[in-house]
Amino acid sequence: MSEASHALNDPWSTLARQRAAMSFGVWLFLASEVLFFGGALLGYTIYRDLYPDAFRLAARETDIVYGTLNTAILLTSSLTMFVAERSAHEGFRRTSLWCLAATLALGSAFLVVKGFEYYDDIAKGLFPGPAFPLQPAQTQIFWAFYWVMTGVHAIHLILGLGILAAMTVLLYRRALPPQSPSFQGLALYWHFVDSVWVVLLPLLYLIGRA
Amino acid sequence: MKTETRAIHLWLMPIAVWLALLILLGLSVGSAYVQLGAFNTPTNLAIAAVKVALVLVFFMQLQSSSALLRLASVAGLFWLVLMFGLTASDYLTRP
Numbered sequence: 111m112s113e114a115s116h117a118l119n120d121p122w123s124t125l126a127r128q129r130a131a132m133s134f135g136v137w138l139f140l141a142s143e144v145l146f147f148g149g150a151l152l153g154y155t156i157y158r159d160l161y162p163d164a165f166r167l168a169a170r171e172t173d174i175v176y177g178t179l180n181t182a183i184l185l186t187s188s189l190t191m192f193v194a195e196r197s198a199h200e201g202f203r204r205t206s207l208w209c210l211a212a213t214l215a216l217g218s219a220f221l222v223v224k225g226f227e228y229y230d231d232i233a234k235g236l237f238p239g240p241a242f243p244l245q246p247a248q249t250q251i252f253w254a255f256y257w258v259m260t261g262v263h264a265i266h267l268i269l270g271l272g273i274l275a276a277m278t279v280l281l282y283r284r285a286l287p288p289q290s291p292s293f294q295g296l297a298l299y300w301h302f303v304d305s306v307w308v309v310l311l312p313l314l315y316l317i318g319r320a
Numbered sequence: 321m322k323t324e325t326r327a328i329h330l331w332l333m334p335i336a337v338w339l340a341l342l343i344l345l346g347l348s349v350g351s352a353y354v355q356l357g358a359f360n361t362p363t364n365l366a367i368a369a370v371k372v373a374l375v376l377v378f379f380m381q382l383q384s385s386s387a388l389l390r391l392a393s394v395a396g397l398f399w400l401v402l403m404f405g406l407t408a409s410d411y412l413t414r415p
Contacts (some may be wrong), residue, residue: 130386
């Protein structure tokens with residue numbers, strides 16, 4: 111029994127069918143995720159339209175260095191995730207393991223940077239509440255969106271990291287063959303979480319700078 | 321049997337895409353500091369859209385995917401457009 115056939119699960123008769131089902135299922139899930147983030151994006155859009163000046167003023171207080179650095183980190187993690195999935199697909203187990211480890215490191219680095227950023231934000235008192243340092247009061251609406259959107263994104267990233275770590279261990283222990291379509295599902299999810307951040311960057315960090 | 325060293329060919333396309341993404345990131349952050357008036361936000365959103373498109377087409381492999389997957393990939397965006405469109409038809413048309 112070859113490694114590739116070991117990757118085949120019920121109820122599929124061929125690995126190609128299992129792969130197609132995996133991609134389709136994950137894409138459908140991602141469509142629901144688009145609408146999940148879409149709700150917050152829509153709320154942001156409406157409030158920004160209502161209070162454009164407060165949003166510009168509030169957004170100036172986000173840390174563009176951390177934000178830009180984290181975008182570069184996530185884009186790079188998508189590169190390593192892509193190569194990890196492609197090399198797994200071709201049966202290059204060792205390359206795939208190294209790339210998965212690099213993706214794990216980059217994803218963790220994102221969270222570390224985000225942690226420093228949150229620490230600074232809280233030190234500056236930028237959490238909506240009675241002692242909020244900015245005026246007018248609508249600047250708090252921007253910061254509420256900041257915390258919700260980046261927080262929900264971070265939760266997605268943490269979930270992705272958990273699945274990524276588990277699959278890396280399984281691949282390392284040879285409990286999961288590299289040909290398993292699960293790597294494709296993981297990669298799709300990872301790239302989606304990266305895309306969400308790409309959209310958040312201009313909305314949360316790049317407004318009110320000029 | 322392919323050897324593992326041949327894995328180098330897997331890197332060429334994604335590195336090109338990655339470089340393009342980093343250049344766009346630089347453009348995006350740089351342009352945010354240029355005085356473009358009302359055009360700062362549209363510029364940045366357009367750059368973000370190009371970046372997302374690059375990720376979708378190359379990293380998420382839509383360029384080699386079946387029609388079914390391509391349709392599934394735009395399903396979420398389709399409903400998102402409806403949601404934004406219908407909401408905007410209220411909020412943006414209030415006197």
